[in-house]
Amino acid sequence: MDALIFTAAVSGLAACWFIWCVIMAHLSGWARLAGRYRATYRPQGPFWTIVAGAIGWCGYKGLELCVASEGLYLEAPFILRPWHPPLLIPWSDFRVEAVTDKWWRRSLHLAVGDPPVARLRLPLKVADAIEQFLHTHKARQEHFSGQQLPGE
Numbered sequence: 610m611d612a613l614i615f616t617a618a619v620s621g622l623a624a625c626w627f628i629w630c631v632i633m634a635h636l637s638g639w640a641r642l643a644g645r646y647r648a649t650y651r652p653q654g655p656f657w658t659i660v661a662g663a664i665g666w667c668g669y670k671g672l673e674l675c676v677a678s679e680g681l682y683l684e685a686p687f688i689l690r691p692w693h694p695p696l697l698i699p700w701s702d703f704r705v706e707a708v709t710d711k712w713w714r715r716s717l718h719l720a721v722g723d724p725p726v727a728r729l730r731l732p733l734k735v736a737d738a739i740e741q742f743l744h745t746h747k748a749r750q751e752h753f754s755g756q757q758l759p760g761e
Contacts, residue, residue, distance in 0.1 A: 630692040637667035638727030639685070639693050645726060648697035651684075652677035655738060663730040674731070676738040700742050708733065 634640045642664070654677035661670045671686035680700050685693035698721055706728070707718040715733035 630689055633667050633689070634692040637663075637665040637669075639664050639667075639696075641726050642696050642698070642721065643694045645722070646680075646696045646698045646702075648682060648695040650697075651675070651695070652679050652682050652697065654678070654682075657735065660732060660735070662732065664727055674735060676735065676742070678742065681739070700739075703739075708736075 634643075652675055654675045657674045659670070660672040660674050661668065662672050662674075663669065669685065669689075673682075673684040675682035677697075680698045681696075681703070683696040683698070684690070685695075702722050704720045704723070704725075705717060706720050709716050709718065716730050717733050717736045717739075719729045719731065721727050721729060
């Protein structure tokens with residue numbers, strides 16, 4: 610009897626985890642992004658690990674980010690990867706909507722696609738690395754929509 614209860618509990622937890630991951634992928638916009646920007650390789654460039662960010666209204670802790678010449682590479686925490694495939698979003702598809710300073714967190718808010726497929730919120734520390742890929746002043750203004758970034 611104890612083995613049956615244990616098996617039922619483990620099965621129930623696995624089912625809840627599966628359902629939660631699938632719902633989170635769809636409600637956040639990760640699934641839409643994956644339909645358009647699924648990464649087929651891991652690019653070379655500086656990586657940040659254990660980054661807290663958001664896609665849509667869903668917060669993610671443990672994101673891995675890579676700022677590469679091809680675009681921004683995002684990888685979900687290991688436990689979510691079956692339903693959150695890695696993404697590689699080209700720089701041309703980003704538009705900065707805002708730079709916010711809420712409590713102790715400074716964030717960069719990005720729209721992906723035109724019209725937007727999803728919205729991302731990333732720590733401002735990533736903005737300096739992203740900025741290096743926006744070569745001309747015109748491209749920078751187009752991407753950052755006149756937002757004042759640190760160091761300006």
